[in-house]
Amino acid sequence: MRVALLAHEKFPDRSKTANGILRYSDHEVVAVLDRENDGANVSDFLSDVQDAPIVSTMSEVEEPVDALVVGIAPIGGGFDETWRPDVRNALERGCEVISGLHYFLEDDSEFRNLAEEHGGELWDVRRPHEDLGVADGVADQVDAEVILTVGTDCSVGKMTATMELLEAAQARGESAAFIPTGQTGIMIEGWGNPIDRVVSDFTAGAVEEMILERGNDYDYLFVEGQASIVHPAYSAVTTGILHGSMADKLVLCHEEGRETVHGYDQDLPDLDTYVDLFESVAAPVADSEVVAGMLNTRDVPDDETAREAVEEYAEDLGVSATDPIRFDADEVLDAVL
Amino acid sequence: MRVALLAHEKFPDRSKTANGILRYSDHEVVAVLDRENDGANVSDFLSDVQDAPIVSTMSEVEEPVDALVVGIAPIGGGFDETWRPDVRNALERGCEVISGLHYFLEDDSEFRNLAEEHGGELWDVRRPHEDLGVADGVADQVDAEVILTVGTDCSVGKMTATMELLEAAQARGESAAFIPTGQTGIMIEGWGNPIDRVVSDFTAGAVEEMILERGNDYDYLFVEGQASIVHPAYSAVTTGILHGSMADKLVLCHEEGRETVHGYDQDLPDLDTYVDLFESVAAPVADSEVVAGMLNTRDVPDDETAREAVEEYAEDLGVSATDPIRFDADEVLDAVL
Incomplete structure (x- = not known):
């Protein structure tokens, strides 16, 4: 999967999720979104991980992208409204948007509608699936x-x-x-x-x-x-x-x-x-x-x-x-x- | 509060919640609903707790009642549809209905509408309130x-x-x-x-x-x-x-x-x-x-x-x-x- 990582103002010191994906995942990271480090590269900050350009907005990412990953978690887990254009752009391109925020993207009607309209998906990884149950001890x-x-x-x-x-x-x-x-x-x-x-x-x-x-x-x-x-x-x-x-x-x-x-x-x-x-x-x-x-x-x-x-x-x-x-x-x- | 306890077919051996209310609460229990023991009294089964008549349906309870309590928990925590007339009757009388089922009464549109119409309330005690947070260790x-x-x-x-x-x-x-x-x-x-x-x-x-x-x-x-x-x-x-x-x-x-x-x-x-x-x-x-x-x-x-x-x-x-x-x-x- 080709992914972009949203990490505005927090890369690399407070972007644990983005860093983990850069270091360990099989995904190809095509860009990191961080408006404070626009124009730099991942390799300027982190070694031993895949390199990628750092850009200000999702709209600047020209390569095809399969998913936008929200790679940071602000205190309280809320959604920062300044990220809305990035998520909107990703959904308009038919991307999946993956988020670990407490605020569920699926509960946001604009995002849900855009995902439906363009065939994209929303995955709130912190939402447990419905069929969990008690352990059997096995x-x-x-x-x-x-x-x-x-x-x-x-x-x-x-x-x-x-x-x-x-x-x-x-x-x-x-x-x-x-x-x-x-x-x-x-x-x-x-x-x-x-x-x-x-x-x-x-x-x-x-x-x-x-x-x-x-x-x-x-x-x-x-x-x-x-x-x-x-x-x-x-x-x-x-x-x-x-x-x-x-x-x-x-x-x-x-x-x-x-x-x-x-x-x-x-x-x-x-x-x-x-x-x-x-x-x-x-x-x-x-x-x-x-x-x-x-x-x-x-x-x-x-x-x-x-x-x-x-x-x-x-x-x-x-x-x-x-x-x-x-x-x-x-x-x-x-x-x- | 004057309450009726729903305990169909489970009183007294499998009605832990009903028994606890009979034994410890300040509520006055005006009736226990158990169609298998219709006509008997609580005191025929339990000592050291307040007494109350056992009846088959909520409609047989003639005294004023403030709340109907679902006092049993079937395996799986579902709602037994044979209880619906009892809950309906309670809501039509403007009672509160209190339930500890996994199935939330508030998610049942008939019950929600009846509660609204007659000024009653639904309290699903297993639904945690929205403002919980992490412990501060204090x-x-x-x-x-x-x-x-x-x-x-x-x-x-x-x-x-x-x-x-x-x-x-x-x-x-x-x-x-x-x-x-x-x-x-x-x-x-x-x-x-x-x-x-x-x-x-x-x-x-x-x-x-x-x-x-x-x-x-x-x-x-x-x-x-x-x-x-x-x-x-x-x-x-x-x-x-x-x-x-x-x-x-x-x-x-x-x-x-x-x-x-x-x-x-x-x-x-x-x-x-x-x-x-x-x-x-x-x-x-x-x-x-x-x-x-x-x-x-x-x-x-x-x-x-x-x-x-x-x-x-x-x-x-x-x-x-x-x-x-x-x-x-x-x-x-x-x-x-």
């Missing part, structure tokens, strides 16, 4: 081994760690798939359940459903975790994914230097506590064991210090660890597979 | 001490235990309120958030919201817990309530003889494990301690055996325990307050 019956990333907090790099593990496994020739639980993962993979948006009774069920759907077609499933088991607001999501996935193996993700819950006045417990909690809460449902660690060292200035931090993290956890971006996910793959 | 800032019932499984008696604790505290002259998290509690209290129906991201937030709303008007808040922290399908709900309430004290509820998760092929862990899990998962967010136990002995034939079971339960937990229905919640109140 995710462990699939053939695949299930590996779940868990974390010490939100935004420590679970999605990235999961993607890097997947790619490392595939690079070794393993049959492996990604189970997407959040909007970026869903947009990259083109399917998935937005677990933070499902009814709380169906949290585990929505994960189990995905495991059952893919679990007999692959040897390994890498499940994207969310939040943390001691997060004051989002622990329900974490626990539902832990039990719904019935994971065989857990990979604990952390960001170097993070000491408090992001945005909250709450200290993170020590790493042993995390390992204990994830394993002991999982235990009555599934034998899930922390087998590797992923440390996000993006704020560590040099590789040598980062390597030391990773080694200390591995020692604290008692398992092998790496930074999958700065170093390589392959370093821990033997422990994970 | 429930511990209220004046009240927060006591949460937790359980080893679903349907072990958490709602009942919570109500009995509330009444025992009030009987001692304490200033105490109930925080309803499920449909029966919401119907009894006339307000509350149906936690199992909220978006998973808002699970903790929906509990916190209620604590903040009542927490400075009372000395004690008794929060109704849901499911269990190791439930394969519903643990997300449990964990969200645990963290959202930031409870000071926990009361562990269990049913005598329950050894596996109801409806699942999963053994319950031992009681020590439950105490450990609830306390250790809570700890990074709040100092929550298991201070008492509630044992449901409804399937134990005699009081002596039940007393022995309660004593063993107390010993296993290392705290005082009771069966709040067969014996008295007051027995553990000193440990709870």
Whole structure:
């Protein structure tokens, strides 16, 4: 699919979804829309991802485009009216428009009418499908081994760690798939359940459903975790994914230097506590064991210090660890597979 | 409020909501609708609750009625079309109709029109309100001490235990309120958030919201817990309530003889494990301690055996325990307050 990524005023530092698509998806990105960086290129800001020109508006994108992806999420998840001409232009060209906003494009009558008129589609990835239900507790019956990333907090790099593990496994020739639980993962993979948006009774069920759907077609499933088991607001999501996935193996993700819950006045417990909690809460449902660690060292200035931090993290956890971006996910793959 | 309770073919063994209202609410129950027990009285089946005649249809209820409550929940939560004449009759009399079904009465155009025409109202208690949000992690800032019932499984008696604790505290002259998290509690209290129906991201937030709303008007808040922290399908709900309430004290509820998760092929862990899990998962967010136990002995034939079971339960937990229905919640109140 040929896509344009809307990332006005937020590229690249606050455009997590756009960056994830540039880095991991199979889509060809033909342009990034960011009126603040008009005329630059993706490669001026990000390395190791596909390059694309940055333009101000959708109307400046001359190549054929299959989809426009809203690649940013403003606080509150609302729709910024200054984006309306871009979405309108995409729909008039018959494009699909894919959005992870809380504001559903499908509920916007202008967009719905334009999509109908020009044969385009609207996909609100945060809208769960209608047939979700409660878990049956059977995710462990699939053939695949299930590996779940868990974390010490939100935004420590679970999605990235999961993607890097997947790619490392595939690079070794393993049959492996990604189970997407959040909007970026869903947009990259083109399917998935937005677990933070499902009814709380169906949290585990929505994960189990995905495991059952893919679990007999692959040897390994890498499940994207969310939040943390001691997060004051989002622990329900974490626990539902832990039990719904019935994971065989857990990979604990952390960001170097993070000491408090992001945005909250709450200290993170020590790493042993995390390992204990994830394993002991999982235990009555599934034998899930922390087998590797992923440390996000993006704020560590040099590789040598980062390597030391990773080694200390591995020692604290008692398992092998790496930074999958700065170093390589392959370093821990033997422990994970 | 004067209410009629719809409980066709399910009274009293499968009418948990109707029974809860008969036992705990301030409403005056003028009739129970159950065409299988037409002509009998509530007191023929249940003791220790208000009495009311049982009739076949709403049209047979001659007294003035303020509300018709759908007091049963069929598997799947659908609306049974044989109930339509009862709901229609209630609405034509200008009554409110209160329902905890998954099927929302407000989405039924006949009911909506009748309510509008006759000035009645429809209250679907399982529909969460629109303004829910994420928790701020501040429930511990209220004046009240927060006591949460937790359980080893679903349907072990958490709602009942919570109500009995509330009444025992009030009987001692304490200033105490109930925080309803499920449909029966919401119907009894006339307000509350149906936690199992909220978006998973808002699970903790929906509990916190209620604590903040009542927490400075009372000395004690008794929060109704849901499911269990190791439930394969519903643990997300449990964990969200645990963290959202930031409870000071926990009361562990269990049913005598329950050894596996109801409806699942999963053994319950031992009681020590439950105490450990609830306390250790809570700890990074709040100092929550298991201070008492509630044992449901409804399937134990005699009081002596039940007393022995309660004593063993107390010993296993290392705290005082009771069966709040067969014996008295007051027995553990000193440990709870």
